Amino acid sequence: xxxxxxxxxxxxxxxxxxxxxxxxxxxxxxxxxxxxxxxxxxxxxxxxxxxxxxxxxxxxxxxxxxxxxxxxxxxxxxxxxxxxxxxxxxxxxxxxxxxxxxxxxxxxxxxxxxxxxxxxxxxxxxxxxxxxxxx
Amino acid sequence: xxxxxxxxxxxxxxxxxxxxxxxxxxxxxxxxxxxxxxxxxxxxxxxxxxxxxxxxxxxxxxxxxxxxxxxxxxxxxxxxxxxxxxxxxxx
Numbered sequence: 001x002x003x004x005x006x007x008x009x010x011x012x013x014x015x016x017x018x019x020x021x022x023x024x025x026x027x028x029x030x031x032x033x034x035x036x037x038x039x040x041x042x043x044x045x046x047x048x049x050x051x052x053x054x055x056x057x058x059x060x061x062x063x064x065x066x067x068x069x070x071x072x073x074x075x076x077x078x079x080x081x082x083x084x085x086x087x088x089x090x091x092x093x094x095x096x097x098x099x100x101x102x103x104x105x106x107x108x109x110x111x112x113x114x115x116x117x118x119x120x121x122x123x124x125x126x127x128x129x130x131x132x133x134x135x
Numbered sequence: 136x137x138x139x140x141x142x143x144x145x146x147x148x149x150x151x152x153x154x155x156x157x158x159x160x161x162x163x164x165x166x167x168x169x170x171x172x173x174x175x176x177x178x179x180x181x182x183x184x185x186x187x188x189x190x191x192x193x194x195x196x197x198x199x200x201x202x203x204x205x206x207x208x209x210x211x212x213x214x215x216x217x218x219x220x221x222x223x224x225x226x
Contacts (some may be wrong), residue, residue, distance in 0.1 A: 008212055049213035050173070061214070063171075074206070090212055097167035105169075 002067045004099055008078060009089035010059040013046060020060050023085050030079055036068035040106060052085050065102060156193025168201045170208035173215050180206060184216045
């Protein structure tokens with residue numbers, strides 16, 4: 001049976017942008033090889049950690065959302081553990097509320113990006129009109 | 136002898152009327168608590184980064200469990216600290 005999973009992992013900040021992308025690609029290919037269907041992925045870029053991990057205070061975050069059989073997860077996490085570039089990882093099984101939430105989140109993000117791309121000057125003006133209508 | 140009821144106060148006695156606590160998740164219909172949103176989860180921890188009890192936040196048991204789960208996941212991913220000082224003033 002296919003389950004819906006979400007996985008976030010943190011890579012060391014010593015990597016260059018290309019090395020980071022390569023690592024991400026590696027895990028992506030691994031998932032695809034095992035017959036997983038990647039629903040969504042997100043790169044959060046370099047982020048400050050709230051507490052140091054392995055004496056590093058920042059890290060590259062990356063998120064995958066995928067549908068896969070439960071049998072591949074154990075092996076997938078083993079790949080994380082074998083890779084020195086990965087400092088932390090977390091894989092979570094998503095329930096129906098989580099799936100609904102992530103969909104909503106994605107759509108919101110898309111809308112925001114679209115709004116930003118399409119004439120940023122016009123957006124505030126539209127908001128003003130709306131507030132006036134409410135009054 | 137003056138009876139109890141005869142006593143008059145110059146200023147009315149301070150009786151603080153407490154606002155009834157409510158579960159914010161039930162009220163606003165939030166079904167899932169995201170562990171990736173560290174800023175939101177900071178509302179449910181104190182300045183040292185400990186999870187606030189239900190009796191203070193008013194969260195229902197069902198959602199308190201989910202809050203706790205989300206906070207713990209966020210801590211694992213270094214989105215929230217395990218322990219600190221002055222968590223709230225840092226923002």
